[in-house]
Amino acid sequence: MKSSVSITRRLVATVLILELLSAAALIAAITVHEWSVQLEIFDTSLVATAESLMGAVQDTEDEGDNVMLDMRGVRLAKDAVFRVEDQGGKVLGSTGEPPHLVATTSGAPLFRNLRVSGRDYRFIVLNGTRIVDPGKANGGVRHSIAIVYGTPLRHVWHEVREAVRFFAIATAFLLGITAALMAWLVRKGLSPVHELAYEAERIGPGDWQFHAPESAKKTSELRPLAAALEAALARLQRSFEQQKRFTSDAAHELKTDVAIVKSSLQLLSMRKRTLDEYGQGLALSLEDITRLESTVEKMLTLARLEQPAERYSSSAASQTCSLSCSLRDVIADAVHQSKPFAQLKFIEVAVEINANTDVRLPIDSRDALLLCSNILLNALQHSPDGATVRMAVTANDDTARLTVRDQGEGISDEDRDHVFEPFYRGDPSRSRKSGGTGLGLSICKAICERAGGSIEIANDALGGAVVTVAFPVKVVASSTLSASLKAE
Amino acid sequence: MRLLLVEDEQRLAENIVAALRETGLAVDHAADGEAGSLLAEQGLYDAIVLDLMLPGKSGQRVLQDLRRRRLHTPVLILTAQESKESVVNLLNAGADDYLSKPFDLGELLARIKALIRRAKGVSTPVLAVSDLELNTVQQTVRRRGQSLDLSPTEYRILEYLIHRPRAVVSQQELLEHLYDFDWEHHSNVIEAHISNLRRKLNLAGTEPLIETLRHRGYRLREEAGSQ
Numbered sequence: 001m002k003s004s005v006s007i008t009r010r011l012v013a014t015v016l017i018l019e020l021l022s023a024a025a026l027i028a029a030i031t032v033h034e035w036s037v038q039l040e041i042f043d044t045s046l047v048a049t050a051e052s053l054m055g056a057v058q059d060t061e062d063e064g065d066n067v068m069l070d071m072r073g074v075r076l077a078k079d080a081v082f083r084v085e086d087q088g089g090k091v092l093g094s095t096g097e098p099p100h101l102v103a104t105t106s107g108a109p110l111f112r113n114l115r116v117s118g119r120d121y122r123f124i125v126l127n128g129t130r131i132v133d134p135g136k137a138n139g140g141v142r143h144s145i146a147i148v149y150g151t152p153l154r155h156v157w158h159e160v161r162e163a164v165r166f167f168a169i170a171t172a173f174l175l176g177i178t179a180a181l182m183a184w185l186v187r188k189g190l191s192p193v194h195e196l197a198y199e200a201e202r203i204g205p206g207d208w209q210f211h212a213p214e215s216a217k218k219t220s221e222l223r224p225l226a227a228a229l230e231a232a233l234a235r236l237q238r239s240f241e242q243q244k245r246f247t248s249d250a251a252h253e254l255k256t257d258v259a260i261v262k263s264s265l266q267l268l269s270m271r272k273r274t275l276d277e278y279g280q281g282l283a284l285s286l287e288d289i290t291r292l293e294s295t296v297e298k299m300l301t302l303a304r305l306e307q308p309a310e311r312y313s314s315s316a317a318s319q320t321c322s323l324s325c326s327l328r329d330v331i332a333d334a335v336h337q338s339k340p341f342a343q344l345k346f347i348e349v350a351v352e353i354n355a356n357t358d359v360r361l362p363i364d365s366r367d368a369l370l371l372c373s374n375i376l377l378n379a380l381q382h383s384p385d386g387a388t389v390r391m392a393v394t395a396n397d398d399t400a401r402l403t404v405r406d407q408g409e410g411i412s413d414e415d416r417d418h419v420f421e422p423f424y425r426g427d428p429s430r431s432r433k434s435g436g437t438g439l440g441l442s443i444c445k446a447i448c449e450r451a452g453g454s455i456e457i458a459n460d461a462l463g464g465a466v467v468t469v470a471f472p473v474k475v476v477a478s479s480t481l482s483a484s485l486k487a488e
Numbered sequence: 489m490r491l492l493l494v495e496d497e498q499r500l501a502e503n504i505v506a507a508l509r510e511t512g513l514a515v516d517h518a519a520d521g522e523a524g525s526l527l528a529e530q531g532l533y534d535a536i537v538l539d540l541m542l543p544g545k546s547g548q549r550v551l552q553d554l555r556r557r558r559l560h561t562p563v564l565i566l567t568a569q570e571s572k573e574s575v576v577n578l579l580n581a582g583a584d585d586y587l588s589k590p591f592d593l594g595e596l597l598a599r600i601k602a603l604i605r606r607a608k609g610v611s612t613p614v615l616a617v618s619d620l621e622l623n624t625v626q627q628t629v630r631r632r633g634q635s636l637d638l639s640p641t642e643y644r645i646l647e648y649l650i651h652r653p654r655a656v657v658s659q660q661e662l663l664e665h666l667y668d669f670d671w672e673h674h675s676n677v678i679e680a681h682i683s684n685l686r687r688k689l690n691l692a693g694t695e696p697l698i699e700t701l702r703h704r705g706y707r708l709r710e711e712a713g714s715q
């Protein structure tokens with residue numbers, strides 16, 4: 001449980017991390033931008049103050065052409081330092097201890113960041129010219145004035161910090177809202193998963209009904225899962241029901257057979273009887289037991305054939321040779337076996353096999369005989385007296401087909417769907433009058449499917465039913481067979 | 489007593505019929521639901537043994553049709569299904585008893601006899617009318633404590649009459665209930681048996697028990713004051 005992964009949490013975390021990264025980048029960009037904007041404003045105010053200092057350089061009231069600094073009307077920033085000098089190095093006025101900075105020759109104002117008495121300052125160095133008495137004939141006296149003016153940078157930093165703080169708080173607030181909203185939305189978006197899980201949880205051995213909720217079917221990511229679940233459960237339910245039906249049918253068959261044996265013996269022991277009566281009773285009981293035995297044998301055969309195929313195929317791979325048998329021989333055996341029954345009903349069995357081909361079936365000869373004789377017996381049972389049953393083998397490169405046609409009443413559509421199911425007799429009462437336990441064709445189907453073949457039953461155009469068995473086989477042409485025999 | 493067996497399994501039916509006949513019951517056999525329904529609805533039978541899985545018409549439907557026609561013949565069901573549900577359904581549909589296959593033949597016979605007895609309003613296997621005592625298990629008859637030796641047919645006639653005390657039972661009814669379709673029907677057979685039975689019942693110092701009512705039938709008398 002500790003290593004469990006939550007899609008909701010993962011999605012929310014991913015989105016939040018992305019948002020956080022972009023917010024950080026944004027704040028960095030804002031810091032740089034804000035710094036340059038604030039610095040520009042700062043510089044503008046430096047220039048303005050420096051120029052107002054320049055303007056404050058006035059003619060002295062004495063007769064000389066000296067100048068002085070008239071600080072009235074000049075507003076300095078807090079903690080500002082400045083020094084105004086004329087060309088002779090005479091300090092006209094100063095506050096604090098501004099450093100000695102030399103202006104560029106171009107005359108453009110110079111900006112410089114420096115530390116003064118433990119504080120970061122930004123200085124402007126402005127060189128200008130003041131003309132005293134410009135109205136005089138000589139054009140007045142020119143004074144070159146150098147102004148160094150600086151104010152602490154602390155203010156810019158403060159502005160930038162304020163701006164960044166505002167953005168940071170706003171971003172954090174937005175992130176919080178996003179996270180909550182995301183968690184809610186994702187959870188809501190994933191609700192079809194929960195509904196599907198709830199629906200799937202209700203499945204139990206008693207209730208196999210599963211209908212994927214509409215919400216899951218509408219979700220394109222969940223649709224394949226819902227459909228797969230539905231299909232898998234439907235298959236399971238079918239096979240479960242089949243199994244249940246088989247068990248109950250088998251129980252019914254066995255109980256009936258046991259009831260017959262038991263009643264025969266109990267009837268015999270009801271009172272003292274003559275030796276003849278005992279003899280007859282025992283003979284009948286033996287017959288009844290033989291029937292029970294044959295039912296059990298057929299069930300066991302079916303169970304053996306329905307064992308998982310991989311064990312069979314692995315052993316089959318090693319003994320492929322022993323597991324193939326000649327279809328021609330098998331058919332001959334089957335016809336021979338059923339001869340007494342056929343004669344009883346005056347039925348002729350006609351076998352058509354192309355003389356040049358012999359088909360090797362990829363199955364055990366015992367199973368092959370069981371297959372052929374069961375199909376033949378079924379055809380004989382459904383034929384009227386004096387009819388003909390036709391067996392034919394056709395083969396091409398990879399498939400061999402055995403067809404058995406009878407001249408009986410044919411097969412109804414309803415029966416055709418179920419005739420290969422165990423114990424199906426085409427009559428709900430499972431009357432045994434027609435003979436057999438209803439396992440013969442199921443055994444045929446199991447044999448065919450095991451060997452990768454198929455079996456089907458249809459109505460013949462001429463009336464009667466036709467059973468077709470198809471097998472993947474190798475066909476041995478007689479000529480090559482005889483050639484190889486000669487070679488030996 | 490005459491009984492109908494509806495069972496499609498030929499060998500099982502043969503055995504049950506043989507066993508029932510050996511205990512002195514007349515038995516008819518129907519091998520499918522349709523025939524079973526037809527026979528059962530004639531109302532001739534004192535009990536019906538019905539298999540559930542029948543060709544043509546299921547045992548359940550045979551039973552339902554029988555009850556719909558207001559025939560109250562006791563019905564015992566033979567079934568190979570064991571689910572509680574189907575047993576409950578059967579009893580609700582009007583079955584009187586059931587046995588699941590494979591059953592014990594002796595138990596089947598005992599249950600059938602009990603059903604017949606109960607249907608005729610008797611709950612013990614020993615029936616008594618005035619000084620006559622009839623044990624249906626041992627199939628013995630005593631009058632005033634004295635054992636009587638009756639032939640099987642005589643016993644069956646007496647058993648039938650004793651189940652219907654004071655009622656007039658016609659020859660036809662006796663024929664219908666004592667013989668199945670495998671027997672030849674001759675009413676004078678009954679007359680002969682009755683006269684033999686009367687003779688054997690007639691002990692010294694007793695009144696005749698069986699009355700003959702001309703053109704109507706026979707009646708077993710209950711003597712007033714004898715008990």
